[in-house]
Amino acid sequence: MDPHPRTSSQVEGPMPLAIVGVAFEFPQEATSMERFWQMVQDGRTASTEFPSSRLNIDAFYHPDQERPSSIPVRCGNFVKENIGAFDAPFFSIAPEEAACMDPQHRRMLETAYHALEDAGIPIAKCAGSDAVVYTGCFTNDYLSVLQQDYEAEQRHAAMGIAPSMLANRIRAQGWDYLNVGGANLVYHPNFMKMMSDFNFLSPDGRSWSFDQRANGYARGEGMAVIVVKRLADALRDGDTIRAVIRNTGSNQDGRTPGITQPSQEAQISLIKDAYKQANIDMGPTRFFEAHGTGTPVGDPIEANAIGKAFSDHRSAADPLYIGAVKANIGHLEGCSGLAGVIKALLVLEKGLIPPIAGFTSLNHVIDAQALHLCVGAPLSNRHAATN
Numbered sequence: 001m002d003p004h005p006r007t008s009s010q011v012e013g014p015m016p017l018a019i020v021g022v023a024f025e026f027p028q029e030a031t032s033m034e035r036f037w038q039m040v041q042d043g044r045t046a047s048t049e050f051p052s053s054r055l056n057i058d059a060f061y062h063p064d065q066e067r068p069s070s071i072p073v074r075c076g077n078f079v080k081e082n083i084g085a086f087d088a089p090f091f092s093i094a095p096e097e098a099a100c101m102d103p104q105h106r107r108m109l110e111t112a113y114h115a116l117e118d119a120g121i122p123i124a125k126c127a128g129s130d131a132v133v134y135t136g137c138f139t140n141d142y143l144s145v146l147q148q149d150y151e152a153e154q155r156h157a158a159m160g161i162a163p164s165m166l167a168n169r170i171r172a173q174g175w176d177y178l179n180v181g182g183a184n185l186v187y188h189p190n191f192m193k194m195m196s197d198f199n200f201l202s203p204d205g206r207s208w209s210f211d212q213r214a215n216g217y218a219r220g221e222g223m224a225v226i227v228v229k230r231l232a233d234a235l236r237d238g239d240t241i242r243a244v245i246r247n248t249g250s251n252q253d254g255r256t257p258g259i260t261q262p263s264q265e266a267q268i269s270l271i272k273d274a275y276k277q278a279n280i281d282m283g284p285t286r287f288f289e290a291h292g293t294g295t296p297v298g299d300p301i302e303a304n305a306i307g308k309a310f311s312d313h314r315s316a317a318d319p320l321y322i323g324a325v326k327a328n329i330g331h332l333e334g335c336s337g338l339a340g341v342i343k344a345l346l347v348l349e350k351g352l353i354p355p356i357a358g359f360t361s362l363n364h365v366i367d368a369q370a371l372h373l374c375v376g377a378p379l380s381n382r383h384a385a386t387n
Contacts, residue, residue, distance in 0.1 A: 013278045017245040018234035020177075021119025021227030022342060023111050027077035027220055027329045037346050039328055041379060043355040046077040046329050047205050047218055054078065054187040063203070071192050075205020077220035077330035083107070083185055102142040104183035107223045108135060112179055115225035120239065121177070135181045138333035141188035176233075181225035182335030192219070198260075200295075207294035207331060209324035210303055210375045212361045217293040220330025224338040243345045247278035262298055267305035283313045285320070287353050289344040292324025293331055300365035307371025314372035321374045323347070327357040354379055 022033070027046035030036040039046065050057035062070035086106040088098035098106065116126065186192070195201050202208070202216035234241050251270045253263040275282050288306050292299060303322060307314075314320045325343040326332075332339050347353060359376030362368055368375055 014247045016231040017178075017228050018231045018239065018241045019226050019243045019245065019341075019345065020229050020234050020239040020241060021115045021117075021121070022225075022242060022345070023114035023118055024222065024224035024338070024342060025079055025081070025107065025111060026222040026224075026332075026339065028080055030329060031080075033346065036342070037350065040325065040343060040346070040354045040357075041350075041352065043357045043359075043379075044328065045206065045357045046220070047075050048078060049074050049205075050076060051078055053082070055189055060189050060192075065196060065199075065203075069193075071189060072196055072203050073192065073201050073205055076186060076218055077222075077332075078186070079221045079223075083187070086110070102140070104137050104142070104185050104223070107185070108181055108183045108225070111183075111223045111225045112181060115179065115181075115227050119177075119227040121227065129177070130175045131177055131179060132175045133179045133181075135183070136334040136337075137183050139184070139186070139188075139191045141185060141191065144188040144190050176229075178228040179225055180228060180338070181223070182332070182338045183223045184219075184333045184335045185221050186219050195219075200260075202294060206358060207292070207324070207326040208358060209290075209292035209294045209327040209356050210299050210322065210363055210366060211294070211356075211359050212363050214294045214296045214299055214363060216295060217326065218330040220326070220332045220336075222329065222332040222335045222339060224335050224342060226338065226341065243341075243348060246280055247274050249274040249277070260298075262301050264301045264305045264308075267302060268309045271306065271309040282310060285310065285313070286318075287321045287323060287344075287347055289323045289325065289340045289347070291340075292322075292326055292356075294324075294326060296363065300363050303363075303366040303368070303373060303375065304371065307367065307373045311371060316369075316372055319372045319374040321353045321377065322356075323354065324356055327359065352379060353377070 024036070025031050026036055028048070030039050030046060057071075057074050060071045061074050063072055064070070065072045083103045086098055086103075087110070088095055091109055093101075113123075116123070192201070200216055202218050204215065205218050207218045208214045228245070229237070229239065231241075231244055249270055251266055251273075253261075253266045256263050290306060291302055306322060307320065310320050323343070325339050326336065329339060355378050356376045362375055366373070366375065
């Protein structure tokens with residue numbers, strides 16, 4: 001790394017960003033970098049039956065997907081700690097107010113604090129700083145619970161903070177650091193029923209990423225926050241830089257056979273554009289952390305798109321390795337992207353390419369041999385330049 005990096009105005013392309021702090025709570029024992037990496041390295045899964053603390057799965061489960069008012073799924077990936085636990089006094093929050101807060105909100109406060117702690121940014125320094133906060137979530141299970149209690153629902157609704165959160169925007173200048181977070185907790189049957197009705201969920205409670213057994217995704221719980229600075233600022237401040245984000249990107253699938261079916265052409269274009277905009281050579285990339293939800297349609301589209309995007313840069317002797325953390329901890333939905341970022345960060349730090357948990361046989365629609373892809377290989381110490 002250049003010890004005297006050029007400023008953003010001198011560098012063509014997007015401003016490089018540094019990840020300087022990380023905190024998360026993923027399913028089961030994956031609550032620290034060491035334990036999470038051990039799970040990924042060993043190719044283990046966090047899938048278990050629904051804990052009784054979430055819901056009585058025996059009251060809702062039935063293997064017949066067509067049966068009304070039932071759920072054909074018994075398993076998922078759940079955090080171990082009591083989701084009702086919250087140190088409200090630490091955040092100067094009254095007990096009555098804490099009782100109205102979505103548990104995802106409570107856990108995000110705690111995770112954000114630990115991320116800032118990991119970044120070496122004390123709370124006193126946060127006060128008055130120009131910090132930008134981006135958070136994501138997927139469901140509103142807590143609201144579904146509160147709707148069964150009219151008085152509690154009114155107290156909860158009165159606490160709306162969405163307008164102030166949506167007002168946060170990144171500008172070219174004027175911010176000191178970013179807190180980027182996501183949260184997902186699962187404890188109400190309504191959304192489970194809706195997702196299973198659309199055939200999104202695996203009856204096995206497993207995400208068989210890129211596997212011939214792929215039959216839908218497994219839901220997962222988790223919270224994660226990363227603290228991000230401009231690379232030049234992180235070097236100036238002497239921060240520990242865990243990884244550098246050279247570019248990000250998104251696009252739209254356009255017209256496809258179904259609204260949930262991705263476009264291979266759009267994905268190829270997105271990958272190539274992300275590298276081109278950042279002036280990065282695609283050649284050194286050896287590892288690609290994929291979406292890999294474990295769906296029989298989406299997985300082959302994604303894997304073949306990745307292979308075609310890198311087709312000019314890989315060979316049979318030097319393939320592109322593909323990973324998917326959803327096979328370990330399920331689809332964390334509003335937190336899933338950060339789970340992939342954190343796993344990719346660890347792959348770079350460890351210099352190892354871990355296996356895909358539970359992988360046995362490649363989906364036959366994925367043309368791995370022609371596209372020089374390596375999917376589901378055992379633990380490898382190949383140089384892991386990563387995407």
